[in-house]
Amino acid sequence: MSISVNGQSCVPPGFRFHPTEEELLNYYLRKKVGNEKIDLDVIRDVDLNKLEPWDIQEKCKIGSTPQNDWYFFSHKDKKYPTGTRTNRATAAGFWKATGRDKVIYNSFKPIGMRKTLVFYKGRAPHGQKSDWIMHEYRLDEVTDTNSHSHSHSHVASPIAEANQEDGWVVCRVFKKKNHLKSISSPKNCSSITSDAKTQLMHSTSDEALDHILQYMGRSCKQETEKCSNASTSLSFKCLKPIETIASMHERFMKLPALESPTFQSSVSPTCNSQESYMQDTVAAVVNMDRNYNSGDGITDWAAMDRLVASHLNGQADPAKHELACFDEPNFNFYPTSRLLLSSGADECTRGASDITSNTGGDGCDGDLWSFARSASSGSGSERLSHEESGGAGGRGGAMEWRYPYMGPDQNLLTQVRTYVDILSERGRGPMLDPFFLICFTMRACCFNIRADQARMYVS
């Protein structure tokens, strides 16, 4: 397909098809969905299941100018007639979604969603990751701020979900550039010191956490046996309700980044036995909310907390360690009335105070946390409800992912193991470390916080 008039290319030098996301959604996809004529047929229809990524560049080229990205329309088909998932397998491999879906805004109005997918050669779950990346854009009229905290929106309305998983999408395919982004590269180190402020402003809590986890994954690989010992040295012994959780979380929010040498050295293995560490960690077990039937507070993160809890319970003696040190209300800012704090909490005083140096922070976090504290002390329930009615964006998709409370039973344990298996399968090393699981939970919370922050910035 070439853009030409009387055989002459009418695209002047330097110009090429490089649409903005808004143009893709608001012009091309909207016309496609509405069956309107598109002036210049630059975006072809493609059957994604029949086209390998390396064939896309030939099929979707525009004129003769060299391209780094290619565009096409694709009609999503369901994997199973009854399900909601999309079949994105080709003969040679499959496209696998990764990351969270991103809301695409037209100034401040959400107009659609972007899903990022990576091409894996082979068949799940043993595919081999490639450098081919696809951004899949869908129009999403009903998008609200809820949708972007987790990619898989277990949207309340089945109709909305059906719309999302069925129909025309516009895709952009490109080959990932191989930047070497090593966390330990000297370049990064220096940029941390000279730009600490910028880093703090731009890097987010989960980046820091990711770094931690990446590092953990790496050290786990290197010293499989000492995996959990390494994390013990973070003095992550016990978790204390409310304040400590908050402050620990805050620290996570403000971790300078893993590049900080102090942090790295603090990860040196010490000699706590795995067993005793487990027991300490079990002190952080979530006490299940027995008031579940009120039905207003079960979130995915709560489920995650439980998964962690049940996992830990599964490995240690559940009866012995029935301590209630934190509960998802802390994380998700529910009123304390739902907190069940046992006397065992007293043991959990140290918290994360030694975890690493705190590097100051910005006012936004402070506000957030003062809010968190007031909410969890019960006096902030009014603000809380206001917050919820004000858009519920904070917990986002979390609200929609509800699991009934079943207690720390074998099923949940299996689930945790499943997650851990996924990680191991991806070469992240043995991740059975409880510290990891707690990080995982913390990370889940960061999601919520970030969504809140995002909304604060927007509003």
Add this chain to the structure above:
Amino acid sequence: MGEGITSLPPGFHFYPSDEELVVHFLHCKVSTLPCYPDVIPTVHLHRYDPWDLNGKALQATDRFYFFTRMSQSRGTPNGYWSQVGSDEQVRTGGTDVGLKKTLVFYIRDSQERIKTNWVMHEFHLLDGSHSNSSGGNANSRTKKGHSTKECNKWVVCRVYDSSGGSQSSFQDEGTELSCLDEVFLSLDDYDEVSLPK
């Protein structure tokens, strides 16, 4: 500016490759050949901080383009451009035709210097790639230091904010996926293995 070629359908933007910038635009400028499309204006680099380029330089897809004369200092009212990394070759058809320098903008704040996210790609023409001799060989220039000749030398610049407007993040994302993102997504694969209801 730049989107002034209105006959193009939506989605077409001025988004030149390095090669196009050098071979097409810079070569024409240096050779004082008529340039089509004549979209890249000439800007005195030292007069503007990068955030003031709006309206002065050609802005297309969140990037600024302009010609400027090479000068010894790359200072601006509130800061200066400082080179990072080494020169890259710009090639066309297997021949080196230009040099690409990457620079970062620093704000000069009393004693401190503050690094910014503003990045500039500065393209130089290599000798022999144009008939006019005003260019000079960039390689020899770097070896011999600054000559008076280079004050007349044209370069073409591409300036952008690397912290990302929508378009630049659009470019780079997909490489920024964390392992936890993957885990969260992997949970979707276990839909069928649903939790007890």
